[in-house]
Amino acid sequence: MSSPTRHRVIALYKQLSYLGREYPAGADYFHKKLKSAFLKNKDLTDPAEIQKRIDLGDYICKEIEAMYHINKYRAMKKRYYEDTQAENIQKKIESTNWADGGQAKH
Amino acid sequence: MSSNLRILVACKRVVDYAVKIRVNAAGTAVETANVKHSMNPFDEIGTEQAIQIKEKSGGKVEVIAVSCGSDKSQETLRTALAMGADRAIFVESAEELQPLAVAKLLKAVVEKEKPDMVILGKQAIDDDSNQTGQMLAGLLNWPQATFASKVELAEKAMTVTREVDGGVETIKTPLPAILTTDLRLNVPRYASLPNIMKAKKKPLTKLTIADLAVDVKPRLETLKVTEPPKRQGGKLVESVDDLVDKLKNEAKVL
Numbered sequence: 001m002s003s004p005t006r007h008r009v010i011a012l013y014k015q016l017s018y019l020g021r022e023y024p025a026g027a028d029y030f031h032k033k034l035k036s037a038f039l040k041n042k043d044l045t046d047p048a049e050i051q052k053r054i055d056l057g058d059y060i061c062k063e064i065e066a067m068y069h070i071n072k073y074r075a076m077k078k079r080y081y082e083d084t085q086a087e088n089i090q091k092k093i094e095s096t097n098w099a100d101g102g103q104a105k106h
Numbered sequence: 107m108s109s110n111l112r113i114l115v116a117c118k119r120v121v122d123y124a125v126k127i128r129v130n131a132a133g134t135a136v137e138t139a140n141v142k143h144s145m146n147p148f149d150e151i152g153t154e155q156a157i158q159i160k161e162k163s164g165g166k167v168e169v170i171a172v173s174c175g176s177d178k179s180q181e182t183l184r185t186a187l188a189m190g191a192d193r194a195i196f197v198e199s200a201e202e203l204q205p206l207a208v209a210k211l212l213k214a215v216v217e218k219e220k221p222d223m224v225i226l227g228k229q230a231i232d233d234d235s236n237q238t239g240q241m242l243a244g245l246l247n248w249p250q251a252t253f254a255s256k257v258e259l260a261e262k263a264m265t266v267t268r269e270v271d272g273g274v275e276t277i278k279t280p281l282p283a284i285l286t287t288d289l290r291l292n293v294p295r296y297a298s299l300p301n302i303m304k305a306k307k308k309p310l311t312k313l314t315i316a317d318l319a320v321d322v323k324p325r326l327e328t329l330k331v332t333e334p335p336k337r338q339g340g341k342l343v344e345s346v347d348d349l350v351d352k353l354k355n356e357a358k359v360l
Contacts, residue, residue: 011300014299018302075124076147081289
């Protein structure tokens with residue numbers, strides 16, 4: 001069972017689980033998805049394939065952080081800045097699909 | 107970049123930005139019991155700015171986070187430590203502190219720690235006072251650069267781009283100085299789990315108001331807190347005639 005990537009995978013799981021506590025759709029929803037995503041790949045043996053999944057996990061971490069930041073930034077913008085510039089930025093943010101990559105597809 | 111810079115960052119614990127704010131039953135304050143709290147977003151930007159200055163200098167800068175308030179403000183300080191501050195100072199106060207009281211407490215901390223720069227959020231998202239930084243600058247008789255959206259440090263001076271009505275203003279100020287952050291200054295980092303664990307071991311000094319010998323008596327009294335009026339629901343109209351009728355008789359705009 002022990003492998004060189006074992007610690008890396010556990011750390012990734014913990015980090016994602018930690019990030020999921022603030023997930024807009026609820027921590028429970030996130031955690032279920034997270035667990036099933038990890039379980040799905042539990043039998044992987046090819047090191048290259050495992051590394052690919054870990055990279056995907058790291059990418060998802062970054063996307064979630066970006067999503068949280070954008071949510072906060074947008075809330076602040078909406079509350080405290082009411083000029084056309086803010087509206088333009090808001091429109092730009094809304095037309096960009098930030099959250100999509102943040103959610104595990106599998 | 108000057109060597110051995112010391113930066114003090116003020117962090118306030120506020121009701122989380124995503125929480126739906128409710129007024130308490132007595133109508134005297136916002137409900138804070140059993141509500142999620144986090145670091146004031148503008149203070150997060152300030153903390154990030156201090157850490158970025160530290161990282162650029164190659165570690166020659168010391169970042170000290172400071173918070174005044176209830177026991178739980180220590181959680182906010184741990185967040186700042188997890189982001190990368192070196193140590194923290196917690197000033198305990200059972201009572202709610204008003205901006206002037208916080209400015210006085212920060213002045214006492216500044217006199218103790220002798221930082222080259224104090225970074226504060228431009229305002230807290232709970233009371234929206236936008237006063238503490240300015241008051242601290244006044245009390246210390248230091249120059250202030252408020253609403254910063256860009257900061258460049260030089261030897262014993264900094265150039266700050268400020269957000270002003272309808273544009274930006276660039277100013278240069280010698281250090282020591284006060285800096286207050288605007289929203290566009292930077293993107294605050296999200297503390298990683300290992301860093302949160304490490305932050306638990308970083309030094310956190312506890313002080314009381316008596317230690318600093320500061321008068322924190324409130325000068326302002328909150329008379330009433332009310333929720334904004336509820337938005338009235340829209341109506342569907344059957345036809346154009348119906349719409350004209352409603353505009354005439356209900357909205358009275360025609």
